[in-house]
Amino acid sequence: MNKQIAPARTTAFSRSGTLPATLDAATAGGLLAAMGDVALILSGDGRILDVAVSNGELAHHGLDAWVGERFAETVTIESRDKVAEMLAAAAGGDAPGRWRQVNHPLAGGDVPIRYLVMGLGEDRRIAIGRDMRSAAQMQQRLIQAQQSLERDYIRLRQAETRYRLLFEMASEPVLIVDAGTRRIREANPAAHRLIGAVEGALVGEPVHILVDPAARDDLMAHLGAVEAADDVAPATVTLAGGHGTATLSARPFRQARAPLLLVRIAAAPMSPARRQDDALGEVVDRMPDAFVLTDRNLSILTANAAFIDLAEVPSADRVAGARLNAWLGRPGIDLELIVAQLREHGAVRNVATIVRGSAGGEEAVEVSAVMAPSPAGECFGFTLRSVGRRLRDAPEIPRDLPRSVEQLTGLVGRMSLKEIVRESTDLIERLCIEAALAYTADNRASAAEILGVSRQSLYSKLHRHGLGNLVSNED
Structure with missing residues (x-):
């Protein structure tokens, strides 16, 4: 059998028979006044008929002057709706009243008082109030203490942030x-x-x-x-x-x-030798000529900023560990000859070749290199001096390129074999570009596609051979 839970009690006493049958007016008034710091006897329309003050501090505010005024007129404007709700609830009499806090504008500032309005019969109401100033002061001190803790916490966080920043930097x-x-x-x-x-x-x-x-x-x-x-x-x-x-x-x-x-x-x-090494590294990195250090397999160990610009890569990390032939020399021709000369003689000077940029550009350079021992075996140091820009800026010297095999063979004895081969390569490259431009009616995008090179590479070759400016008539 389920046990039933008794309903919550909503009255002060459940056995009314234990109360005295009658109470005289003085005793009843004393009891009602003692229930709070202030008690108001109200008429049915909310007018104050009498005031009882048991709080000494409130007695000095002259609350007796409220007699004859309406209860709603003794409170601040924002509290008047609360007074109207309490009076309406007491007039209904069905539901128990509830405590509501209102503010009275008195000398020295607003005084918060918490009221409970009850019906007394015969068109009478009683409003029992409790002074809330001590509670408000306690609440204010609590808020101040909380704000002080928050300020201390913010200062602590700021100090920790400064310490962390100093520690990290x-x-x-x-x-x-x-x-x-x-x-x-x-x-x-x-x-x-x-x-x-x-x-x-x-x-x-x-x-x-x-x-x-x-x-x-x-x-x-x-x-x-x-x-x-x-x-x-x-x-x-x-x-x-x-x-x-x-x-x-x-x-x-x-x-x-x-x-x-x-x-x-x-x-x-730092030892003097170490300082000299660091100074040497700084000088090499600031050199206007490109410098590359590789191992015996031509894998790049380090490169300065000038080589990074020639190779058209964003940073030195992109070239570290890569093979030098990815950028230097014509594939299968120049770099192998340079390395062979290095292994045989230990150094080479002013070898003409090109640097191929990652973005498709080409730059004519002169290479000097040296072979040196290292703890991991032999290594190679290359310096690359750009001559393409210098040649472009110099006044053009008219000369007739060889146009036939007889003219090419006539250069034997006057030029080295490598220079003859280079002249032949430049001649063939120029003739092919001229033919492609003629075939495409000077449309350089189509000419680059026919020749199988990028547009930027074609522009570089046009510039190098002096075949017009960079302005094209392509649509």
């Missing part, structure tokens, strides 16, 4: 190490670059991962000494992976009751 390697476990909690990008690690790879690793295995005991002894004394001199350690030596200093501190170590690493002073 510092050029000096810095680590935050757990003093108990000797594991790295945080490491800035400079610390990762110091040993060539991927950013974020050091977090959670033991701190001795930074140094050579032979230097681990010295590192641990130094960190232990730092925790015991304040005037410990920095330690010089050998970094892992052959990255040289560095000076390491540490300082203990506490955060959230956890002991931590702030570890700073400074690279050892």
Whole structure:
């Protein structure tokens, strides 16, 4: 059998028989006045007939002057709708009334009072009010405390942001190490670059991962000494992976009751030879002539900015590891001859060839190269001087190109075989371009398609052979 739940009680007492049969007016008035800080006896139309004040602070505001006024006229404009709703609910008498807060405009400011309006019979109402100023003050203090906490939190976040930005941008390697476990909690990008690690790879690793295995005991002894004394001199350690030596200093501190170590690493002073190498690398990168260093298989090890421009690639990363013959020389001709001369004589000078750009352009260059030993075997260094622009800017010297086999063979003895071959190649290339332009009525897009080259490459060849300007009549 299901147990029934009794309905919620909505009256003050459930056994009315326990109450006195009659109460005199003075006793009833005292009880009603004691129920709140202020009590108002109202007529049926909401006019105040009497006022009882039990709160000493409210008694000084002269609330007796309300007698004869309407209840709604003693409150602020925004509270009058609440008064009307309370009076209407008390007149209905069916549903129990509910407490509503209104504001009274008194001397010194608005006073918030929470009222409950009840019917008394005989066209009478009573409004029992409780002063809410202490609660409002408590609420205001709570809001102020909350705002103060929010301001402190914002300042803390701003300080943390500044610390994080300084930590990330510092050029000096810095680590935050757990003093108990000797594991790295945080490491800035400079610390990762110091040993060539991927950013974020050091977090959670033991701190001795930074140094050579032979230097681990010295590192641990130094960190232990730092925790015991304040005037410990920095330690010089050998970094892992052959990255040289560095000076390491540490300082203990506490955060959230956890002991931590702030570890700073400074690279050892650079030797004069190292400084010269760095200066040499800077000079090579700024050279106006292109420079390329390759291994014995002609795979590019490094290249300067001038070569990047000639090769028409966005960055040096695109050429590192690629074969040099992807850009230098005519396929299967020039570069193989240059390398053969290098292996035989150790150096070549001013060899005329071309550089083919990734975007389809070509540039005439003079190549000088040298072979040198390296730890990984022999390597080749190439310098490329652009001569195409210099020749284009120079005044054109009229000369008759050879037009027949007899004229070509007549050049023997006056020019080297390589120069004769190049003259023949240029002649054939020019004649083919002229024929294609004539066939297509000087439509260069169609001529490039017939010749099987890109439009940019055709424009470069037209420029090199002096076959008109870059303005075309194509539609």
